[in-house]
Amino acid sequence: MNIVFLQFLLGVLFLTIIFLHLSKKNSNSVLAYGLQSLVMALIMFDSFLVTPNFQLLLVIMVIVIVKVVLAPVFFMKLLKQHQLTFLVNSYLNIPLTLITLTVLTAVAHSTKLSPLTTIIPNHQSLLALALAAMLVSVFLIINRKGALSQALGILSLENSLVVFGVFAGLEQSPILQIGVIFDILIWLVIATVFISMIYKHFGSLDTSLMKNLRD
Amino acid sequence: MEFIIIITVLLVAVIMAIITNKRSRVIEVSSFVASSIVLIEAFAIAFKVVKLGSYGFLPFFVVDELGALLIMVVACVGLAVVIYSGQYLKLEVAKNIIGFTRFKEFFVLLNLFLLAMFVAVSSNSPIFAWISIEATTLSTAFLISFYNKPSTVEAAWKYLVINSVGLLIGFMGTLLYFTASLTDGGVGLITWQGLLSGAAVMNPLVTKFAFILVLVGYGTKVGFFPMHTWKPDAYSKSPAPIGALFSGALLPVAFLIILKFKVITDVVVGPEFSRYLLMSFGLLSILFSAFIMVITKNYKRLLAYSSIENAGVMALGFGLGGLGVVAAIIHLLYHSLVKAALFLLSGNLLIKFHSAKISNVKGAIAVIPITSILLFTGFFAITGAPPFGMFFTKLMIFSVGITTHPNFIIIALLATALLFVGFFKHIISMIFGEKPSEIKKEPENFWLIFPPLLLLTVVLILSFYQPAFLKVLINNAASHY
Numbered sequence: 001m002n003i004v005f006l007q008f009l010l011g012v013l014f015l016t017i018i019f020l021h022l023s024k025k026n027s028n029s030v031l032a033y034g035l036q037s038l039v040m041a042l043i044m045f046d047s048f049l050v051t052p053n054f055q056l057l058l059v060i061m062v063i064v065i066v067k068v069v070l071a072p073v074f075f076m077k078l079l080k081q082h083q084l085t086f087l088v089n090s091y092l093n094i095p096l097t098l099i100t101l102t103v104l105t106a107v108a109h110s111t112k113l114s115p116l117t118t119i120i121p122n123h124q125s126l127l128a129l130a131l132a133a134m135l136v137s138v139f140l141i142i143n144r145k146g147a148l149s150q151a152l153g154i155l156s157l158e159n160s161l162v163v164f165g166v167f168a169g170l171e172q173s174p175i176l177q178i179g180v181i182f183d184i185l186i187w188l189v190i191a192t193v194f195i196s197m198i199y200k201h202f203g204s205l206d207t208s209l210m211k212n213l214r215d
Numbered sequence: 216m217e218f219i220i221i222i223t224v225l226l227v228a229v230i231m232a233i234i235t236n237k238r239s240r241v242i243e244v245s246s247f248v249a250s251s252i253v254l255i256e257a258f259a260i261a262f263k264v265v266k267l268g269s270y271g272f273l274p275f276f277v278v279d280e281l282g283a284l285l286i287m288v289v290a291c292v293g294l295a296v297v298i299y300s301g302q303y304l305k306l307e308v309a310k311n312i313i314g315f316t317r318f319k320e321f322f323v324l325l326n327l328f329l330l331a332m333f334v335a336v337s338s339n340s341p342i343f344a345w346i347s348i349e350a351t352t353l354s355t356a357f358l359i360s361f362y363n364k365p366s367t368v369e370a371a372w373k374y375l376v377i378n379s380v381g382l383l384i385g386f387m388g389t390l391l392y393f394t395a396s397l398t399d400g401g402v403g404l405i406t407w408q409g410l411l412s413g414a415a416v417m418n419p420l421v422t423k424f425a426f427i428l429v430l431v432g433y434g435t436k437v438g439f440f441p442m443h444t445w446k447p448d449a450y451s452k453s454p455a456p457i458g459a460l461f462s463g464a465l466l467p468v469a470f471l472i473i474l475k476f477k478v479i480t481d482v483v484v485g486p487e488f489s490r491y492l493l494m495s496f497g498l499l500s501i502l503f504s505a506f507i508m509v510i511t512k513n514y515k516r517l518l519a520y521s522s523i524e525n526a527g528v529m530a531l532g533f534g535l536g537g538l539g540v541v542a543a544i545i546h547l548l549y550h551s552l553v554k555a556a557l558f559l560l561s562g563n564l565l566i567k568f569h570s571a572k573i574s575n576v577k578g579a580i581a582v583i584p585i586t587s588i589l590l591f592t593g594f595f596a597i598t599g600a601p602p603f604g605m606f607f608t609k610l611m612i613f614s615v616g617i618t619t620h621p622n623f624i625i626i627a628l629l630a631t632a633l634l635f636v637g638f639f640k641h642i643i644s645m646i647f648g649e650k651p652s653e654i655k656k657e658p659e660n661f662w663l664i665f666p667p668l669l670l671l672t673v674v675l676i677l678s679f680y681q682p683a684f685l686k687v688l689i690n691n692a693a694s695h696y
Binding site for chain 2: 007033107113115119131134138141150154157158161165168169170173175176178179182183186189190193194197198201203207210212213
């Protein structure tokens with residue numbers, strides 16, 4: 001795949017995170033996350049085509065099975081089970097959210113962060129966009145009140161981080177691969193158990209309703 | 216061989232807890248035996264490190280002097296926690312607060328938590344260290360939500376979200392160290408030594424970013440201000456023995472990872488960069504916790520803030536360098552033991568007064584006198600009052616810094632004084648005064664007294680006498696970090 005196509009894929013990944021900020025329906029957010037994971041798997045598959053590596057293929061297969069298929073199916077079941085159609089609100093309204101997203105994207109492309117985006121000089125624009133995706137994902141976790149959105153934010157941060165690693169030249173490294181598989185495993189367990197627990201105790205996934213920790 | 220024994224006995228304890236039905240004694244004894252063997256093996260590792268400089272098994276496990284010290288600390292705190300937990304949980308089972316299944320779950324998760332910490336300390340690869348720290352998140356999240364109440368689930372979720380983001384940031388930092396040393400487009404399972412030997416070709420700017428990310432990422436686990444927000448909630452909502460492990464074991468283990476990256480960073484960009492960052496985080500942590508401790512209303516949260524303060528003192532010591540590093544290492548050891556003891560004693564208060572609110576605990580000396588005396592002793596030890604070792608370590612850190620960074624030290628000294636007054640006020644109000652009429656005095660359970668007593672005794676002895684092997688480990692560790 002050429003660099004333009006990789007740019008397109010990364011653009012799609014970035015836009016899915018923007019969509020997660022703006023989406024009102026839970027099911028749409030879960031589908032966006034599934035698409036985002038598929039895009040990440042495609043970016044990694046491109047790397048596999050360039051340098052065939054069995055370990056990398058294995059990681060891609062795990063990502064597809066867990067992140068593209070199992071996680072969205074689980075989230076959908078959870079939404080149906082508890083009839084959670086609509087997402088819980090965010091702390092900032094849409095205009096302020098968009099302004100913040102713009103600022104974060106600009107920061108990722110700024111010269112201050114250029115040491116990070118010029119690790120592989122040919123990939124500067126790709127690395128800058130991957131970095132922007134990471135910042136925007138962190139903001140998603142902070143800005144959204146819903147536990148599901150926060151979980152999707154963490155999973156998006158994970159995807160953006162992996163993509164950054166790929167474009168930074170670490171795609172063939174067992175470090176990235178082992179880290180990715182372990183993180184997927186951990187968050188699958190966490191998301192499965194804790195989102196259900198939160199709903200059971202609070203009757204909602206709205207984390208702003210959690211006020212039991214004050215002295 | 217010692218590493219394999221440690222991993223095996225802890226796994227056996229996990230399996231025993233899983234397969235045992237209705238017999239809590241079997242679970243307790245198997246965990247106790249496992250922790251005792253682990254402690255013996257930890258000392259065996261320490262002696263080998265003294266003799267050989269560092270000690271490893273296969274390419275995956277290598278322990279240096281600081282690692283050996285931490286393995287002993289984790290083993291020591293782990294054993295005390297295991298002894299205490301058996302009795303503590305039995306009382307909760309008797310009161311129908313938890314059932315036998317929860318008892319089993321607790322020991323499964325506790326042993327997994329210990330296992331993850333041993334692997335994190337001894338792992339020769341930054342990525343396996345990261346995975347082990349991540350594994351502690353999983354086991355501890357379930358331990359925080361152990362009582363399955365809204366408040367515990369809330370604390371666990373907060374812990375999960377903040378720590379997951381923190382660890383992903385730490386992972387990003389780790390990746391940057393690898394990219395910074397990329398020479399052929401791909402790297403294998405690089406070890407700490409490999410990373411250090413490749414430091415010469417690292418990009419200084421990328422390395423600076425990487426260290427900031429690592430410090431923020433693992434600093435979240437340590438609990439530096441402002442990434443500390445999960446800490447008071449998690450510490451106060453989890454069972455008392457888990458608070459002891461959080462503060463006494465997980466905090467120094469996460470600190471060790473930061474220090475390992477600091478060594479690499481110092482080679483690439485010089486020591487000043489990491490020193491100033493550590494000192495800044497340290498001072499902010501001391502300052503924040505000093506103010507908040509005065510107004511806190513919950514004694515478990517009080518201990519959590521005290522951990523933040525002590526993490527700050529350690530960061531200050533490591534940041535100052537020289538003798539400050541020696542003092543910081545000794546401070547780290549003392550803090551782990553004293554804070555673990557204090558958390559276990561907080562469990563005794565909770566059992567007797569059924570409340571973690573400071574205002575609900577009065578006249579403890581009349582109800583649980585041994586616990587109260589130990590609590591008072593622990594308070595003096597943790598705040599750095601003489602004759603306890605933490606007085607000398609704080610004094611040493613401040614003495615080192617007063618000539619080179621007087622502003623930092625004066626602020627830290629004032630904050631420490633404020634903190635002492637705040638902590639003292641709370642301790643006095645809990646220990647003395649009129650006890651509530653509904654609270655009756657009963658003999659204290661020996662097994663709830665013995666573990667904290669043992670830990671405080673060890674600290675008191677170490678304050679006056681340090682065995683030769685310990686001195687060698689501390690001095691050699693200080694020369695590396």
